[in-house]
Amino acid sequence: MTRLILQPIGEICSNDDGEEHLLLAPEDDTELQSVAGWLNNHPVDEIYTDAIRNAIDYVLDGGRTGRFDLLSPEVHPGERASVGAKLEYEILRGFNLPKTKPLDTHITEIPVDMKATVGANWAIPTEAHCRLCICTQMQLKNNRHRSWLVRAHRSWLYRGKGNKDQKRGLAVHAREHWSLPLYNWTELPINPLRYLTEEQAAEVLGAKPGQVERMLKMFQYLEGRVIPRNVFLTVGAGKQDPMRRARQLRDRAAQQGLTVLCGTWPESREQAAARGISLKTGEWIALREDAGHADQGPKSQSS
Structure with missing residues (x-):
């Protein structure tokens, strides 16, 4: 200049x-x-x-x-x-x-x-x-x-x-x-996928196994972090209806000791609010079933 x-x-x-x-x-x-x-x-x-x-x-x-x-x-x-x-x-x-x-x-x-x-x-x-x-x-x-x-x-x-x-x-x-x-x-909120290690990202974003298994791994690795809807579309890139796969995760996650909450569901918003977490429509979070104290919020998105 x-x-x-x-x-x-x-x-x-x-x-x-x-x-x-x-x-x-x-x-x-x-x-x-x-x-x-x-x-x-x-x-x-x-x-x-x-x-x-x-x-x-x-x-x-x-x-x-x-x-x-x-x-x-x-x-x-x-x-x-x-x-x-x-x-x-x-x-x-x-x-x-x-x-x-x-x-x-x-x-x-x-x-x-x-x-x-x-x-x-x-x-x-x-x-x-x-x-x-x-x-x-x-x-x-x-x-x-x-x-x-x-x-x-x-x-x-x-x-x-x-x-x-x-x-x-x-x-x-x-x-x-x-x-x-x-x-x-x-x-500026960070895409939660950026918190994954290279090895974890390879598992979550890989071609195999199927979407449900990879999303379950994502919830395990990102436990306690709020996950926007767009993240599921990224994990299911090129696949059909990744959000339907996400909705199928609740029972599978429970078997792993995780409670999956989604801000689209009123009961999930209430459960999240009881734990000090504010979930917007389309946002998800996985929490350990034994970690549901009212004063425990989600992990920082900038940590």
Whole structure:
């Protein structure tokens, strides 16, 4: 990137059409404050957490490929980069926002662009120069994410080398000092399959034995961890109706001393709640029958 002399708050910026405007601090930007006020009425960190997980699951396509780790060598860098494009639609759905032009959406009738990166900066397109952007950073190795609301003033953007569409990165100083943090670093749930050793993963994801046996092994290895529905689709990749196989596991698991609970079933949710565990619809957990103390919750998903 070329060197950027950052214009401070109070000076004049001009957009790509040559229209001049004042560089305002976030607290003085009425449009930014309006959008921030709307967002503050929503659980922004939770919506983004669910949206990022859904976008990653979509790109991995575990139900067809058997992949469960976005950082795996099996995942092409281009696929990793495409998480941001899918995330945009997941965020719109999470907030129940429309897809509009010229940017991604409108919040309180104000155009807003949504950008995401698995790196350290964002590619701000020309149509978003001097416009409001929600910029999300995902650190996959650290399993966390954070977001800012910022007006991407043209004066605060680097010019990328050889970028034909003139997309630019946002200056770090502007991000850190002249933006509004929407939420701090927030944990990104880990796919439970990542806790398996190589040997265990080979057993659980192998072609043989059948799905029921492999899912039973998964419950044994991941005892006490909440397992989302998507994990069963990954374990049963390429097979027919893996969820029906999962429902057949209860009796088999009981023979192994495991109680299998599923958040889709009211009685399971009640049993889980009695043990201090909150199960959402489609989530599963296997617990030792002799470990059902009310103060015992599931194993940490980030340990």
